[in-house]
Amino acid sequence: MPTAPSILIVDDEFGLAEMLREMLREYGYDVSLAINGRLALDILKERPVDLVITDMMMPVMDGGELASEMRTSETHRGIPIVMMTSLPAAIPRQDPRFDAVLRKPFTPEHLLTTVRRCLDASPPANDSLPALNPRADALKVRDPDPSR
Amino acid sequence: MPESRPPARRPTGIAGLDRILEGGLLASGVYLVQGPPGAGKTILANQACFHHASIGGHAVYVTLLAESHSRMFGHLRRMTFFNEAAIPDHVYYIGGYSALASGGLEALVTLIRGAIQKHKATLLVVDGLISAQESSPTDQAFKKFLHEIQTLADLTECTVILLTNAERASGFFPEHTMVDGVLHLTDEVSELRPLRHIRVLKLRGSAPVRGLHSVRITDKGFEVRPRIETLSPQEPMREGVPRDDAKLGFGVAEIDAMLRGGFRQGAVTMLLGSSGSGKTLLGMQFLSEGIKRGETALYFGFYERPESILAKCQRVGIGGLNQGVEQGLAQLLWHRPVEGVIDELGESLIHTVRTLRPRRLFIDGMEGFERATDFPERLSHVYAAIAQELECLGVTTIYTTETRELFAQRIEVPIHGLSAATHNIILLRHIEHRASMLRVMVILKVRDDDYDGRMRELRITDHGIQLLDTFAAESRVASGGGVSNEMRLKDGEE
Numbered sequence: 001m002p003t004a005p006s007i008l009i010v011d012d013e014f015g016l017a018e019m020l021r022e023m024l025r026e027y028g029y030d031v032s033l034a035i036n037g038r039l040a041l042d043i044l045k046e047r048p049v050d051l052v053i054t055d056m057m058m059p060v061m062d063g064g065e066l067a068s069e070m071r072t073s074e075t076h077r078g079i080p081i082v083m084m085t086s087l088p089a090a091i092p093r094q095d096p097r098f099d100a101v102l103r104k105p106f107t108p109e110h111l112l113t114t115v116r117r118c119l120d121a122s123p124p125a126n127d128s129l130p131a132l133n134p135r136a137d138a139l140k141v142r143d144p145d146p147s148r
Numbered sequence: 149m150p151e152s153r154p155p156a157r158r159p160t161g162i163a164g165l166d167r168i169l170e171g172g173l174l175a176s177g178v179y180l181v182q183g184p185p186g187a188g189k190t191i192l193a194n195q196a197c198f199h200h201a202s203i204g205g206h207a208v209y210v211t212l213l214a215e216s217h218s219r220m221f222g223h224l225r226r227m228t229f230f231n232e233a234a235i236p237d238h239v240y241y242i243g244g245y246s247a248l249a250s251g252g253l254e255a256l257v258t259l260i261r262g263a264i265q266k267h268k269a270t271l272l273v274v275d276g277l278i279s280a281q282e283s284s285p286t287d288q289a290f291k292k293f294l295h296e297i298q299t300l301a302d303l304t305e306c307t308v309i310l311l312t313n314a315e316r317a318s319g320f321f322p323e324h325t326m327v328d329g330v331l332h333l334t335d336e337v338s339e340l341r342p343l344r345h346i347r348v349l350k351l352r353g354s355a356p357v358r359g360l361h362s363v364r365i366t367d368k369g370f371e372v373r374p375r376i377e378t379l380s381p382q383e384p385m386r387e388g389v390p391r392d393d394a395k396l397g398f399g400v401a402e403i404d405a406m407l408r409g410g411f412r413q414g415a416v417t418m419l420l421g422s423s424g425s426g427k428t429l430l431g432m433q434f435l436s437e438g439i440k441r442g443e444t445a446l447y448f449g450f451y452e453r454p455e456s457i458l459a460k461c462q463r464v465g466i467g468g469l470n471q472g473v474e475q476g477l478a479q480l481l482w483h484r485p486v487e488g489v490i491d492e493l494g495e496s497l498i499h500t501v502r503t504l505r506p507r508r509l510f511i512d513g514m515e516g517f518e519r520a521t522d523f524p525e526r527l528s529h530v531y532a533a534i535a536q537e538l539e540c541l542g543v544t545t546i547y548t549t550e551t552r553e554l555f556a557q558r559i560e561v562p563i564h565g566l567s568a569a570t571h572n573i574i575l576l577r578h579i580e581h582r583a584s585m586l587r588v589m590v591i592l593k594v595r596d597d598d599y600d601g602r603m604r605e606l607r608i609t610d611h612g613i614q615l616l617d618t619f620a621a622e623s624r625v626a627s628g629g630g631v632s633n634e635m636r637l638k639d640g641e642e
Contacts, residue, residue, distance in 0.1 A: 017246075035247065056236065057217070058242060059244070086221045087221065089232045
């Protein structure tokens with residue numbers, strides 16, 4: 001049985017990373033979390049992943065710094081990186097460090113399409129699930145508001 | 149003895165707030181902004197960050213269990229101060245709750261310290277302080293956290309703004325004693341009108357303008373209007389306000405003769421009268437005469453729209469107003485008489501007068517200010533402040549106010565406190581006279597000047613305003629009980 005593709009989500013905002021993890025797990029991916037770029041690099045040292053999805057602004061080490069570190073690393077330079085941001089203007093259109101940019105808010109379908117494209121269309125372990133909610137197109141995935 | 153320098157301040161960029169705060173927040177100060185949800189805390193703090201960025205500073209915005217960043221940006225995008233280009237180089241957003249949840253207050257302080265150093269921040273916002281307090285194992289630990297934030301602010305010369313919800317279960321407020329300032333925001337509804345206010349509860353090292361001040365949230369962001377009565381009036385004789393002894397008249401020979409030429413520069417005159425008594429047209433006649441003389445004129449009204457008034461003036465032969473507007477001599481400002489804020493109206497009036505420098509001003513419907521007041525007891529102070537400022541700015545002002553009764557023996561000024569702020573009073577009203585309704589005018593008061601106190605008929609014709617001696621041989625006209633002197637003699641009154 002093939003192992004599930006692994007994804008590392010890097011985001012400092014409470015709730016959003018957990019929600020993405022649950023969503024991607026439902027689709028059969030193996031997902032881990034880090035709350036900043038430095039902790040993400042620590043995780044990558046322990047076990048390489050197939051894809052990194054990172055926020056831009058974070059404490060300690062931001063998404064741009066994380067991507068730069070990964071691109072100069074012998075072991076991590078080949079890992080595709082998706083940047084999540086609500087401020088796409090802050091990222092140069094052709095930033096070679098990133099394979100894709102996900103603009104918040106995004107739909108679950110857009111997330112899944114981006115993930116699959118970056119993983120070179122490798123199907124997730126649980127791809128046979130009638131995964132997407134029929135209403136998913138209309139449902140924007142926003143950062144959860146944990147105070148509610 | 150070394151010369152003491154005033155402490156460095158960081159303006160928030162919110163003009164009214166900076167005025168209340170004596171210029172802004174102290175460079176190493178820690179400030180608490182508290183208020184209920186929707187009072188504008190987040191907007192205020194973000195606006196301060198973007199202003200700080202606009203003058204070359206760096207700001208870090210840390211959210212705890214507050215609005216998520218993308219949701220916040222979604223709301224802020226419609227505000228004119230929001231400048232996406234300043235993110236992330238000058239304004240940097242980070243989430244602090246994960247650190248707080250995993251490592252407690254100690255981890256949060258480490259995160260904040262690291263962010264200040266890394267981004268060379270001189271302004272820090274912590275949004276959702278209540279989460280830090282609730283995560284604190286003891287009151288002492290929370291006090292220690294605040295102390296560490298204070299120390300950090302001192303060491304880095306970073307101004308810190310802490311945002312928190314004022315409505316909380318705990319009665320423990322150590323942050324009030326441990327910060328340099330407390331700004332309290334409120335959001336209430338009065339007679340169906342939303343009213344937001346800001347109040348400085350505490351401000352170390354400053355002499356703030358105390359009390360409640362109006363707040364509005366618009367697409368420009370968080371706007372503060374300090375109470376108009378706290379304005380420092382302009383110096384009366386300062387440069388740019390030329391004084392002369394020439395009187396300003398209506399251009400109606402009979403009225404000007406009664407006033408011995410007109411009003412003195414800087415005088416404030418009340419046109420008191422019932423509905424339809426000719427107040428607005430008389431005020432417009434005053435502006436029209438100024439424009440004919442090449443003077444600048446300002447109309448400031450609440451009820452009739454300017455275009456309607458201009459058309460009416462044209463119909464009755466009060467000319468020159470349209471041309472005055474076209475030539476830039478005259479400006480007509482109209483405000484909806486509802487949903488206003490008295491301080492905003494007052495500021496708009498005074499700002500326009502300071503900018504346009506009109507020689508003549510006509511305020512049509514002083515009740516517009518009354519309707520916009522949050523606290524009626526303020527009105528007399530507000531009028532006094534506005535009148536004083538207008539006088540100091542050298543503008544000669546006429547305003548109208550409406551009496552409630554059309555026919556009455558007793559006439560009261562409808563708005564409390566107006567008379568004290570007024571130099572001259574002219575009464576206009578209707579009277580029944582020989583089975584006809586007539587408009588009458590009488591001068592009740594001219595401060596420090598002689599005047600003709602006779603009652604005259606005011607007639608509005610297609611060719612302008614006329615004053616007639618209809619009642620020369622009668623008495624008690626103003627009270628509505630006019631009787632000829634011949635009759636009085638017959639009745640043996642004299």
